Amino acid sequence: MTGKLVAVANMKGGVGKTTSVVMLADALAAGGASVLVIDLDPQASASVCFAGDGILAEMITGGRTLDYYLGLRIVDRDKAALPDFIRDYVSSTTHLGEPLPISLLASGPSLRIVEREIIYALTKRKYSMHAIEGHLWKLFQEDFAPLREQYGYVLFDCAPGISPMTEVAIRASDLVVVACISDFLSTYGLKAFYETIWGVGSASESMLAPKRPPHVLITRWQNTKQQATTYATLQESAAAEGARFRLFKTRVPQSAALANALTLEYQTFANKYRDQTRDLIGEVITPVVTELKEALDGA
Template structure:
């Protein structure tokens, strides 16, 4: 059995994607899974949260990042290896006396520049946009999908919007989680996102992503009326016969303790101490839902 590829995405930034990726990755690792996190966001938030500033700076300086690999592969036309850029054992969170089995393919702030230069370089070689898309999809198929042989779950922290690598990851993932605050602005582009990727953005062979996206409500505040109304609307839309998305039952609350869980600590925390009551109230139900999605496929 091969592992599963999960892309966490949203057209909008600031909706809790990185928090979701880290929580889900550590919860799956605490459940016994081998987990790899791939950072596709030039903000490098998930990289700095997992690796720390000093280690991430070292990895960037030595070319051990995603953008360094892409630059060599597509701009310099060399034959770099992806595996040496994966850093094992990045989590300092302890569980049952051992660090969580969590690995990272980091990104740095130059990822956006590299993606732009890739478009320039491939266009100069007379590749059309369809040709560039096909080339990126082939890299994903040849280099990223095989990672599922070594890991139970590969999580992609996607950039806001639809950057070249983000779109490739979304289209190639086994599951897309759309992290969204239940407010007007965060959900405004949801329908457009579904139409662009799942309805209008089919491959040349007519295929679309493997299954509809699943929306995960984040930063939920039960006492906020707008959150209640938007959540009710999402539930109604997801329950309709022609729904373009599914809605997870788990709600990630707006909680200071979850934000603090991402901060570096002088003493390595245990998984249970780091997340406290959220382990049983949020994380276990969340990974249970994710597993059920794959079981039902």
């Protein structure tokens, strides 16, 4: 099995990245795929959504989170094994009587501090910034990339902006999904995001540009005049010759069911995404997953 690496990102926060990661992980797992979620956000929202406060607290105090692993591996030069930090079958959601096959590499509140300590530690070892990038890229290729042999999909929930580990994950992924509200503020940073990662000269000698252009997924869609106008502009830009990004045809609506899906209240996949006004699974989630797979297959 050779799985796919998918990064869900945006320069801006509050645009539905974690909601999109949870939705995609649940749907892919309900479809029979084994899914690993790697939380790159120190807010640990995805970690809380899947593990809950109790299990996450246990992982943090037990030193079984991403920040602890990176500190051991790079700062302390410990030969820590990444699979030891992954919690399998972490989701409480079931489908057809079976727990969803979702695993989690949780984030912790010290992730940003550890990333800064990595920069300090490598600088003291006389690493240049390019060499630091190369070191992180090498670590990713050695430790993270092989996870595609164990899971059908590895989803990265990226923090807002571009941290060192986020950039490495984005560049190494098979597909980058940019979760984005269809408004001016949320789309404003799209150009800067593209030029930072995909632009000419953006990649250092040690890292490559992503394999495909970013695919923008519209979230929290409400069909207001402002959102419709912005969406029309995005459609025009995505369809233009030499377009810098692709656009998912399916838009994820503003939905109480999707917001509630971030809690641990619902036992089954069907109940988790039950909406009183629309068939979320049939009209939204399944089409998004289909488009995701088509993009990964190069369609």
